Each structure stands twice: as C-alpha cells, then as structure tokens.
Amino acid sequence: MLIIVNAVKLLVMCEVDVKGVREKLGYTQKEFAKLVFSSERTVQNWEAGKTIPPSKHEILRVLESKANGVESVGADALHLLIIDYGVSGDWLLAGKGKMFR
Numbered sequence: 001m002l003i004i005v006n007a008v009k010l011l012v013m014c015e016v017d018v019k020g021v022r023e024k025l026g027y028t029q030k031e032f033a034k035l036v037f038s039s040e041r042t043v044q045n046w047e048a049g050k051t052i053p054p055s056k057h058e059i060l061r062v063l064e065s066k067a068n069g070v071e072s073v074g075a076d077a078l079h080l081l082i083i084d085y086g087v088s089g090d091w092l093l094a095g096k097g098k099m100f101r
Contacts, residue, residue, distance in 0.1 A: 016057075016063075016064050017064075018043065018046040018047050018052070018060065020067070021060070021063050021064045021067045022043070024067035024068070025063065025066065025067050029043045029044060029047075035099070036059055037085065038056070058077060058080050059081065059085060062077045078092070086100050086101050087100060088100060088101050
C-alpha cells in the first residue's frame with residue numbers, strides 16, 4: 001500500500017495484483033467481476049493497471065489474502081463481505097454452500 005500525504009489530501013493506492021488473485025482463486029474475469037460487484041470490463045481495466053476505486057480496496061485485499069492461503073481476516077473485512085456484499089458466511093469461512101446469500 002502506498003500512502004501519499006500532503007496538507008489537504010490522503011491518497012491510498014491499492015496495489016493488489018488483480019489478475020494474480022483472480023487466477024489463484026480460479027475465476028474467469030466475468031466470475032471475478034460478479035464477486036466484486038463490477039463489470040468484466042472493469043476487471044480487465046484493473047488487470048491492465050487502471051486505477052482501482054477505494055470502494056473496492058477492502059474486498060480485493062480480503063480476496064488477495066484468501067488467494068494467498070490466509071484464513072484469518074479482520075472483523076471489519078468479514079463484516080464488509082457478509083453484510084455489505086451479501087457473501088455467505090458459511091462459504092467465506094468454511095468454503096461450503098453458495099457464495100452469496
């Protein structure tokens with residue numbers, strides 16, 4: 001994560017390797033787009049190095065952790081996925097059932 005600070009702005013850039021994460025998790029661009037509530041074209045743009053909006057940073061970081069075999073994530077990230085994005089807790093925590101409620 002790169003943080004640039006000046007007197008007025010705080011810019012946080014998401015440095016997630018979207019293509020690497022997507023491929024490790026075994027998703028097509030279309031499937032991954034549905035997972036992160038974006039279009040397939042948006043995923044293509046991210047993979048080409050275009051800017052990822054701050055609203056997607058957290059879910060991409062959680063997916064990156066999952067792709068890298070990290071099973072524990074913070075409570076805030078779990079809340080975001082389960083409540084805000086509608087991801088099934090059973091799928092997220094145990095890999096069972098449907099991904100979305």
